[in-house]
Amino acid sequence: MEHSVLFYCVKCEQLKTMEQAGLLFRTGYYRVLYPLGCCVHCEIATRSV
């Protein structure tokens, strides 16, 4: 399990791979191991608003 390649999307509320990361937050981690962020899909959805 390579947790370093995963991040936690705060919109989807689930872990996703870095390949799907649209935005990563530098502050805050999910369960210490995973950086918080926003996946590409959610970022696009946010922009369209």
Ligand SMILES: [Zn+2]
């Ligand atoms: Zn997402």
